[in-house]
Amino acid sequence: MMEEPSAWRLIASADPALFGIVYLSLKISLSAVVAAGLMGFPLGALLAFTSFPGRGALIVLTNAFMGLPPVVVGLCVFLALSRSGPLGSLGLLFTPTAMIIAQAILITPIIVALTRQTIEDLWSEYRNELLAMGLSPLGCLLTLLYDARISLLTTLLAGFGRAAAEVGAVMIVGGNIEGFTRTMTTAIALETSKGDLPLAMSLGLLLILIVIGVNASTWLLSALARRRMG
Amino acid sequence: MKKLIPALTLLALTLTGAAAQEKSITIASTTSTQDSGLFSHLLPIFKARTGIDVKVIAQGTGQALDTGRRGDADVLFVHAKPQEEEFVAQGFGVARFDVMYNDFVLIGPASDPAGLKGSKDIAAALVKIQTQGAPFVSRGDKSGTHAAELALWKEAGVDLGAKRGAWYREIGQGMGAALNTAKAMEAYVLADRGTWISFKGKEGLTIAVEGDKRLFNQYGVILANPAKFAWVKKEPGQAFIDYVLSDEGQKTIADYKIEGQQLFFPNAKR
Numbered sequence: 001m002m003e004e005p006s007a008w009r010l011i012a013s014a015d016p017a018l019f020g021i022v023y024l025s026l027k028i029s030l031s032a033v034v035a036a037g038l039m040g041f042p043l044g045a046l047l048a049f050t051s052f053p054g055r056g057a058l059i060v061l062t063n064a065f066m067g068l069p070p071v072v073v074g075l076c077v078f079l080a081l082s083r084s085g086p087l088g089s090l091g092l093l094f095t096p097t098a099m100i101i102a103q104a105i106l107i108t109p110i111i112v113a114l115t116r117q118t119i120e121d122l123w124s125e126y127r128n129e130l131l132a133m134g135l136s137p138l139g140c141l142l143t144l145l146y147d148a149r150i151s152l153l154t155t156l157l158a159g160f161g162r163a164a165a166e167v168g169a170v171m172i173v174g175g176n177i178e179g180f181t182r183t184m185t186t187a188i189a190l191e192t193s194k195g196d197l198p199l200a201m202s203l204g205l206l207l208i209l210i211v212i213g214v215n216a217s218t219w220l221l222s223a224l225a226r227r228r229m230g
Numbered sequence: 231m232k233k234l235i236p237a238l239t240l241l242a243l244t245l246t247g248a249a250a251q252e253k254s255i256t257i258a259s260t261t262s263t264q265d266s267g268l269f270s271h272l273l274p275i276f277k278a279r280t281g282i283d284v285k286v287i288a289q290g291t292g293q294a295l296d297t298g299r300r301g302d303a304d305v306l307f308v309h310a311k312p313q314e315e316e317f318v319a320q321g322f323g324v325a326r327f328d329v330m331y332n333d334f335v336l337i338g339p340a341s342d343p344a345g346l347k348g349s350k351d352i353a354a355a356l357v358k359i360q361t362q363g364a365p366f367v368s369r370g371d372k373s374g375t376h377a378a379e380l381a382l383w384k385e386a387g388v389d390l391g392a393k394r395g396a397w398y399r400e401i402g403q404g405m406g407a408a409l410n411t412a413k414a415m416e417a418y419v420l421a422d423r424g425t426w427i428s429f430k431g432k433e434g435l436t437i438a439v440e441g442d443k444r445l446f447n448q449y450g451v452i453l454a455n456p457a458k459f460a461w462v463k464k465e466p467g468q469a470f471i472d473y474v475l476s477d478e479g480q481k482t483i484a485d486y487k488i489e490g491q492q493l494f495f496p497n498a499k500r
Contacts, residue, residue, distance in 0.1 A: 082300045082301075082302055083300055083301035083302050083459065083461065084300045084301055088301070091461065093302050094256060094285065094287060094302065175285075175287035176287070176288070177256075177285040177286060177287060178269075178270075178286065180285050181285075190265075192406075192407075192410070193261070193265070193403070193404050193405075193406030193407045193410070194265050194406045194428070194429065194430060195406055195409060195410060195429045195430040195431030195432075196430040196431070197430075197431060
């Protein structure tokens with residue numbers, strides 16, 4: 001067994017470099033979730049309400065893209081942002097912004113697909129009631145989005161989980177630069193390759209703890225909100 | 231689209247914030263210079279002297295040169311002289327300078343199944359590994375160490391194209407990962423001494439062959455060509471090169487030790 005208390009020692013030592021890594025991981029994954037939510041909720045709801053030729057194919061695609069391989073997304077973003085790529089003049093490769101873009105692309109399909117399913121189910125259940133109340137289509141949509149807010153929060157958490165856990169995309173577009181683009185997952189990959197398995201394991205435990213922490217606080221918040229509303 | 235680009239640029243500037251205004255350069259380098267801890271030793275001293283922040287992307291030499299060819303790095307700090315000279319000849323780099331050297335070592339399992347321990351003849355050792363079919367881990371990632379390994383097989387007269395079999399395992403990963411794999415498979419592996427000394431999981435592995443002149447490992451530094459890539463940070467990049475080639479920079483490199491062992495030996499020509 002490895003020296004088990006090292007994860008605790010790491011936290012207790014209050015190492016600023018470690019806090020920097022944790023902060024960056026959270027900042028990148030949370031920003032990606034916010035961006036993906038801003039794009040994914042409206043797109044998912046739109047997909048649930050509209051009908052047009054090719055809708056079925058689009059649904060299959062968004063569902064399939066929930067499993068987009070992070071390395072492939074990373075590679076595409078890398079090629080787009082590289083100085084010799086189409087967006088090279090922005091100089092974004094190997095920056096935290098590039099990592100947010102890659103993760104947002106990775107998790108938007110998850111938000112779209114799950115939002116679409118949730119809203120579509122609610123719509124088929126309450127369609128008659130909502131129409132009887134004389135609500136406009138936009139009114140129906142907002143009512144359903146509000147009604148589904150707890151499910152949609154879980155959708156965001158699914159996206160966050162995927163973003164926080166992936167290493168392939170951030171490694172390629174961020175470059176794992178110390179103090180600038182190094183996240184928890186790329187640090188774990190690096191320490192493993194340096195043969196420091198106990199440190200890698202400790203960082204891994206810490207990452208899992210943080211993800212549990214984010215989920216627990218979300219759960220608490222929604223529980224509080226539910227109680228307040230009776 | 232015309233409106234999109236300025237909007238994106240604005241977004242990017244907001245997101246990256248003030249960072250863009252600081253003096254910083256991006257160096258594409260090898261895993262050995264980073265994993266050995268050399269950069270953690272050298273860069274804070276360089277920053278204190280010049281105020282320049284250095285962002286290091288640690289890749290294999292082949293990948294680092296490729297990053298340079300795409301225009302995504304200001305300076306290259308790698309170890310495969312023929313490829314570096316080709317890079318400069320193709321116009322991607324301004325000039326190449328020797329910085330320092332160390333050597334490669336052949337690492338093997340402590341049990342030493344091919345009976346190589348204590349040998350100083352790398353070519354004979356490789357022939358033994360091949361004829362006995364002892365497991366051998368190859369980086370297989372176009373890194374400087376991979377290039378050196380392939381050159382050594384050639385030197386030993388072993389035609390890998392014809393002789394490779396299950397004993398030769400190409401993993402396509404970095405130096406540390408190759409050492410981890412060699413340990414798990416009880417295999418031999420070629421490593422640079424810097425990564426070996428700083429590697430944290432040595433138990434079960436040992437140096438099988440060292441001290442052969444053919445195991446020499448030269449590092450070089452190149453400024454990406456601003457004439458080709460207008461965005462290259464020429465002054466701070468050149469300042470880094472001037473520093474590592476200066477007396478002070480060379481001494482700083484020599485001063486870097488782990489457990490009393492010097493990892494890199496400066497040899498800039500002046």
